[in-house]
Amino acid sequence: MYPSISASQWGSPIAPKKALLIHGLTGCSSSWEGVAQLLVAEGFFVVAPNLLGHAWRRGTDYRMPTLADDLRPYLINYTSYDVIVGHSLGGPVVLSLLQFLPKTKETTVILLDPALEIEWSTEIYESWFLNEVANVRTTEKLADDQGWSRRDCMLHALGVSMCDRTTIEGVFSQNRPWSFSGLFKNIPPHVKITVLASDPQLGAVCHSDHVPCDVERLNVRVLPGIGHCIHYEDPDAIVNAIQLPRAKL
Numbered sequence: 001m002y003p004s005i006s007a008s009q010w011g012s013p014i015a016p017k018k019a020l021l022i023h024g025l026t027g028c029s030s031s032w033e034g035v036a037q038l039l040v041a042e043g044f045f046v047v048a049p050n051l052l053g054h055a056w057r058r059g060t061d062y063r064m065p066t067l068a069d070d071l072r073p074y075l076i077n078y079t080s081y082d083v084i085v086g087h088s089l090g091g092p093v094v095l096s097l098l099q100f101l102p103k104t105k106e107t108t109v110i111l112l113d114p115a116l117e118i119e120w121s122t123e124i125y126e127s128w129f130l131n132e133v134a135n136v137r138t139t140e141k142l143a144d145d146q147g148w149s150r151r152d153c154m155l156h157a158l159g160v161s162m163c164d165r166t167t168i169e170g171v172f173s174q175n176r177p178w179s180f181s182g183l184f185k186n187i188p189p190h191v192k193i194t195v196l197a198s199d200p201q202l203g204a205v206c207h208s209d210h211v212p213c214d215v216e217r218l219n220v221r222v223l224p225g226i227g228h229c230i231h232y233e234d235p236d237a238i239v240n241a242i243q244l245p246r247a248k249l
Contacts (some may be wrong), residue, residue: 005050006057007074010036015045017082020074023048024088024115025171026132028159034152035085035235042239049074049095053167054159062170063181068096080105083242084200087112087231088205095183098191107191110241112230113198116210119177125243126172133168136161142145152232184215194241195220202227 008029019039021032029048036046052059052070059070071093080102086094091114101107118125137145137160142153172178187193195211197220198204205228211220221241226234 006055007047008032008036009048009201010046011040011044012180013045015040015043017042017044018080019044019046019083019085020072020081021046021048022084022086022090022094023051023054023159024090025063025168025174026054026129026160026163027051027087027090028155028162031152031159032036032156032231034149035156035231035238038185038235038239042242047074051090055162059240060170061174062167063174064092064096067093068100069146071097072100075100075102078102078104081107083110084119085110085112085231086114088115088228091115091206092180092183093216098183098188099186101188101191103188105190108242109191109193110238111193112238113151113204113206113228114180114195115178115205116181117207118205119179122172122176122178126168129168130165132160133163133165138169145231146227147231148229148232152229156229156232181210181212184212184218187215189217192217193219196230196237196241197222198226198228198230199224204228 023029023031032048039046049052049071050057051067053062055249068231084107091111094109136157139150139157142148142156143150152159195206197206223230223237
């Protein structure tokens, strides 16, 4: 039995390609608007669920396997996706979801600065997120601080305002130690993963030593000059990582 679920959708359900987008901590499904519009233009039907504890969805169990299991309704009746994208917290959630993917479909997985190994700094991150939900920054403040578009600032503030301290505390307390790089060990043969990491000088959460270098079908790319919220700052990098077929000249 699953709690009530919610999601945003873009494009036509009968489009030839499907994408599943998983947001990060204090995010929401609407935060994918920019990326989703680019994917729709490439012929995708896009689905972005809201994780437990977000967008007013309540829960008490915020362990990583539970967050992933909560998304299994999006895979019912052998529903498959050409592309799955996970940002930050959504990274290890997606990795935990791989075992449930239909084995009949080649799937491209893109992880955006995934939160894989933060055990050494969980207290710092938890404190920062608790402050964010207690003092939600305005659209204008976010624009001044981050330089994002007005649309992305509004959607980011919306996500933060629909999350509360119990979710933040639950996510951090129930995922100790916070170490999820081991989830790369068993990548299914029909799955290819690309990690897009933010610039270490701009607060990257994912560092090169968090991603094993000897795993097949796993690639890593660092985006110079791009901060943690890659989907706001460089959505084109996400679309380019999918390696969509281009028309012949």
